[in-house]
Amino acid sequence: MKEKLNQIREEALAAISAENADLEQIRIKYLGKKGELTAVLRGMGALSAEERPIIGQIANEVRTEIENSLSSATQALKEKELQKKLIEEKIDVTMPAADIKVGKLHPLTQIQRRIEEIFIGMGFSIAEGPEVELDYYNFQALNIPENHPARDTQDTFYITENILLRSQTSPVQVRTMEKQKPPIRIISPGRVYRSDAVDATHSPLFHQVEGLVVDKGITMGDLKGMLETFAKTLFGDETRLRFRPHHFPFTEPSAEVDVSCFVCGGKGCRVCKNEGWIEILGAGMVHPFVLSNCGIDPEVYSGFAFGVGIERVAMTKYGIDDMRLLYENDMRFLEQF
Ligand code: DAH
Numbered sequence: 001m002k003e004k005l006n007q008i009r010e011e012a013l014a015a016i017s018a019e020n021a022d023l024e025q026i027r028i029k030y031l032g033k034k035g036e037l038t039a040v041l042r043g044m045g046a047l048s049a050e051e052r053p054i055i056g057q058i059a060n061e062v063r064t065e066i067e068n069s070l071s072s073a074t075q076a077l078k079e080k081e082l083q084k085k086l087i088e089e090k091i092d093v094t095m096p097a098a099d100i101k102v103g104k105l106h107p108l109t110q111i112q113r114r115i116e117e118i119f120i121g122m123g124f125s126i127a128e129g130p131e132v133e134l135d136y137y138n139f140q141a142l143n144i145p146e147n148h149p150a151r152d153t154q155d156t157f158y159i160t161e162n163i164l165l166r167s168q169t170s171p172v173q174v175r176t177m178e179k180q181k182p183p184i185r186i187i188s189p190g191r192v193y194r195s196d197a198v199d200a201t202h203s204p205l206f207h208q209v210e211g212l213v214v215d216k217g218i219t220m221g222d223l224k225g226m227l228e229t230f231a232k233t234l235f236g237d238e239t240r241l242r243f244r245p246h247h248f249p250f251t252e253p254s255a256e257v258d259v260s261c262f263v264c265g266g267k268g269c270r271v272c273k274n275e276g277w278i279e280i281l282g283a284g285m286v287h288p289f290v291l292s293n294c295g296i297d298p299e300v301y302s303g304f305a306f307g308v309g310i311e312r313v314a315m316t317k318y319g320i321d322d323m324r325l326l327y328e329n330d331m332r333f334l335e336q337f
Pocket of ligand 1: 165210251304305308
């Protein structure tokens with residue numbers, strides 16, 4: 001019987017350590033109810049009283065050995081499976097991700113932000129004003145008298161006699177000067193409205209950036225220098241400026257300002273319509289009446305102001321020949337910027 005037990009032990013241990021061993025099957029074969037070891041134990045009744053405890057002990061040892069061997073083999077198998085899983089299911093975090101489609105800013109927004117950046121860089125801050133405005137701020141305080149043609153209902157959307165959609169960003173000058181004492185250095189970007197029919201260069205809604213500087217001893221030279229820095233930063237270092245005398249009721253003297261065409265450098269081309277120059281803004285020295293309307297003493301302070309058309313700048317910079325393209329939201333157009 002001893003030999004039989006030793007044989008069972010050797011066979012079982014060998015089976016367990018064999019490659020791809022079916023451990024459950026081995027457990028049933030040796031330790032199960034109808035297993036080989038169980039069969040030996042059942043036969044113990046036939047043994048003598050001296051032999052029984054000796055064989056019993058050996059049988060227990062064999063059982064424990066097989067059990068331990070099975071459980072460490074099971075453990076090892078689990079470990080191996082885990083390792084395999086870890087290797088197989090590894091995620092390669094260096095693999096390039098699928099493209100995320102991000103949109104981009106509308107060309108007008110891009111230009112507006114660029115203009116803001118340039119002026120913020122020169123120490124300006126940004127002021128805002130309402131689009132639904134009082135006649136007083138849009139016209140009266142800006143030295144535009146009752147019968148001035150700019151008030152014509154053909155140009156301005158009136159809501160009531162005194163309330164309108166602002167036709168320019170200039171009212172923000174007045175609102176700023178009423179609230180803030182000099183030194184003042186602001187720009188104010190935003191929408192403006194005019195009762196114009198839509199065509200290649202007109203839209204009832206468009207955008208301007210107003211600028212205003214008020215302090216002691218501000219001169220036309222300061223205006224020129226600042227606008228030159230602005231134009232060179234936006235259109236390139238070779239850009240030149242041309243000031244043409246003009247009339248605005250709220251500035252004296254006033255000028256319309258052209259930039260040399262950045263495409264042909266002033267020789268004349270399609271973009272500048274053979275002029276060599278492109279008009280982008282109006283400017284001037286703030287009229288003394290406007291200063292005193294806002295409670296600022298024109299004997300002590302002076303200032304300059306300007307108004308830039310954002311569409312004008314965008315069309316100039318990108319060579320866009322029809323303003324309507326900016327509002328139609330055709331992706332094939334917008335994707336180019
Ligand atoms: N508000 C004027 C316009 O819409 C533009 C303008 C011209 C603004 C001269 C100014 C300025 O501040 O000084 O045509």
